[in-house]
Amino acid sequence: MTDRAPRRTTLQKLLSRFHFGITLFAVALSGITILLAGITAMRGYADRNIELAAQLGAYGVEPALVFNDPQAAREGLKPLMKIPGIAHLRVLDDRGHPLVEWRSPTEDPAPVLTRIFFPEPFAMTVRRNGSAIGTIEVWGDSTTLTDYVRIGMLAGLACLLITALGTIALARRFEYELVKPLNEIATVAHDVRLHRRFDKRVTSLSIAELDRLGGDINALLDELEGWQGHMEDERAVLAHRAAHDPLTTMPNRSAFDEQLKRRLEAAAQQHHRFALLFIDVDNFKAVNDGFGHAAGDAVLVAMATQIKAALRSGDFAARIGGDEFVVIIDPIDPTVLPAALVERIRASVAEPIALPGGQHHGTAISVGAALYPDDGRDAAALLTAADAAMYADKLRHRS
Numbered sequence: 001m002t003d004r005a006p007r008r009t010t011l012q013k014l015l016s017r018f019h020f021g022i023t024l025f026a027v028a029l030s031g032i033t034i035l036l037a038g039i040t041a042m043r044g045y046a047d048r049n050i051e052l053a054a055q056l057g058a059y060g061v062e063p064a065l066v067f068n069d070p071q072a073a074r075e076g077l078k079p080l081m082k083i084p085g086i087a088h089l090r091v092l093d094d095r096g097h098p099l100v101e102w103r104s105p106t107e108d109p110a111p112v113l114t115r116i117f118f119p120e121p122f123a124m125t126v127r128r129n130g131s132a133i134g135t136i137e138v139w140g141d142s143t144t145l146t147d148y149v150r151i152g153m154l155a156g157l158a159c160l161l162i163t164a165l166g167t168i169a170l171a172r173r174f175e176y177e178l179v180k181p182l183n184e185i186a187t188v189a190h191d192v193r194l195h196r197r198f199d200k201r202v203t204s205l206s207i208a209e210l211d212r213l214g215g216d217i218n219a220l221l222d223e224l225e226g227w228q229g230h231m232e233d234e235r236a237v238l239a240h241r242a243a244h245d246p247l248t249t250m251p252n253r254s255a256f257d258e259q260l261k262r263r264l265e266a267a268a269q270q271h272h273r274f275a276l277l278f279i280d281v282d283n284f285k286a287v288n289d290g291f292g293h294a295a296g297d298a299v300l301v302a303m304a305t306q307i308k309a310a311l312r313s314g315d316f317a318a319r320i321g322g323d324e325f326v327v328i329i330d331p332i333d334p335t336v337l338p339a340a341l342v343e344r345i346r347a348s349v350a351e352p353i354a355l356p357g358g359q360h361h362g363t364a365i366s367v368g369a370a371l372y373p374d375d376g377r378d379a380a381a382l383l384t385a386a387d388a389a390m391y392a393d394k395l396r397h398r399s
Contacts, residue, residue: 090137
């Protein structure tokens with residue numbers, strides 16, 4: 001007899017059981033109250049404020065319209081310029097020609113509210129002795145309306161509080177039935193996002209849809225765990241490529257600089273000596289020109305192999321240029337002289353190198369050595385000393 005799977009309620013049925021009562025209560029109490037009270041109060045206040053501002057402006061610009069004086073009109077509008085919520089003022093004479101115009105330098109805090117409550121300017125005719133002598137137009141903005149928005153939000157929060165008190169019993173059951181499994185899913189997602197815990201999994205849940213969601217999340221985590229391993233492998237490959245010469249697979253200039261920095265720090269702390277050798281292949285351009293670039297590459301690869309074979313496990317070699325190599329011999333015997341180190345490397349590359357066309361080429365090198373701390377205590381000084389010694393060696397072989 002097989003075990004029967006536990007019966008699970010559906011998320012749709014669970015939501016329909018609680019959602020109707022909560023929504024009806026919240027919308028009926030808070031939605032209608034906020035909507036009617038807020039819109040009515042805000043629209044009435046906005047219209048009245050603009051109308052009063054227009055009346056005040058009409059009194060101020062009346063003498064200016066009589067004498068057609070723009071400066072006086074601007075002076076008459078100054079009280080309106082100080083009123084919050086006034087964005088734009090314009091005074092027209094009796095022929096409809098603009099006499100003066102002003103725009104507020106303050107940015108509109110809520111342009112959406114302005115478009116809703118002030119779609120058109122409020123225009124008021126300025127009269128003297130019963131005759132129209134001009135018009136004042138007032139545009140409003142949302143500067144003062146934002147205060148009423150805050151009031152509306154407070155009213156909304158009060159309604160939501162009443163809603164919460166009225167639905168607390170249903171919320172407890174809702175939390176047990178739905179929020180608890182959702183919280184479990186959220187906990188797994190949280191650990192994955194913040195701590196990269198791709199080994200976390202969602203356990204079986206009592207709600208069918210959420211249980212299916214948890215299964216999909218687990219499947220996704222399986223894929224992510226595999227991708228993470230693949231990405232780490234790719235990152236290791238890219239890091240190796242960034243620090244190594246693609247032709248010879250030796251460390252490149254960037255890796256050499258970092259290695260030399262570490263060796264200098266260690267030597268300074270432990271008070272030991274090490275040697276830096278600068279190696280340059282003689283007449284390398286002639287190999288490229290005479291046998292082709294493939295032959296030149298073969299010479300460089302063979303040189304790299306021979307140099308690495310001559311080193312101890314703790315030593316370091318890198319290719320830092322076209323035909324330039326550097327070697328760090330660390331540590332060295334206190335009795336070893338730089339000339340002995342140079343001859344040791346020179347002997348390691350003395351064998352002829354087989355070229356792709358079947359020919360053999362005997363490669364000569366110029367080597368310069370510098371000792372820490374005798375020839376320098378920093379990277380620049382050591383490199384300069386080793387480079388100078390290498391060029392001196394090259395000149396000796398030419399003479």
